[in-house]
Amino acid sequence: MRLVIAECQVDYVGRLTAHLPMARRLLLIKNDGSVSVHADDRAYKPLNWMSPPCWLVEHPAPAESDASALWVVTNKAGEELRILLGQIHHDSVHELGVDPGLIKDGVEAHLQELLAEHVGTLGPGYTLIRREYMTAIGPVDLLCRDAAGRTVAVEIKRRGEIDGVEQLTRYLELLNRDTTLAPVAGVYAAQLIKPQARTLAEDRGIRCLVLDYDALRGTESTEFRLF
Incomplete structure (x- = not known):
C-alpha cells in the first residue's frame, strides 16, 4: 500500500x-x-x-x-x-501481506449457515453453489444460482451499512470478470439495512433482503404482532 x-x-x-x-x-x-x-x-x-x-x-x-x-x-x-x-x-x-479476513460474530456466521440451509429465502428456485466462495480479495458469503440459472453473490451482515455494500460491489466487479460466472448479480442480506446503505445498493443494481433471524432458526419472534 x-x-x-x-x-x-x-x-x-x-x-x-x-x-x-x-x-x-x-x-x-x-x-x-x-x-x-x-x-x-x-x-x-x-x-x-x-x-x-x-x-x-x-x-x-x-x-x-x-x-x-x-x-x-x-x-x-x-x-x-x-x-x-x-x-x-x-x-x-508498505507491504501489509495477506489479510486473514474478517472474523464474523456468532450471529452473522449463524445467519450465513442458516441462509445456506434455507437458500429459498432468497427467492423461488434459488440453489446454492458454495458457501465462502473464495476470490482474490476475500470470500463471498454465498454464491448461488437463481431460477433462471444466473449467478448471484450474497453478502450477509447483521447490520447492513455502506461498507458492506462497498464490499459486495468489489466482489461483483471481480466475479463479473470471470466469463464462467458472468453476469453476476448481487444480494445484500442483513437483519437491519440502513437507509443510506439501501439507497447505495439499489443505485448499483444490488437487491436488498431483510433477514428474520428467528424465522430462519424456525422459532417465533418474541415481538408483539397485530396478526
Missing part, C-alpha cells in the same frame, strides 16, 4: 462530475489497484475513489500550474479520477 499526504485537487470525470479544490489530503493506493482520497474526518468513507480494475498513470503537471505532478486514474469504462498534486508532505510504501 502506498500512502501519500499532499496538497491536491481532485476531479472526477465520468457519468457525473465532481470537484475537490486544493487542500491537504491522504491518498491511498492499494495493491488491488484502487485509489481513494481521504480527509481527516468522515470515518472510513473517502471523499472520492476509483475501484478496481483501474490504472494509475503519473504525468508531469500542466505547465501553467504550480503543481508537482498529475495523476490520472482510469477505469475500464473510461471514467477518470484526475489528481493534481501540489506539495507532497509524505510518500511511503
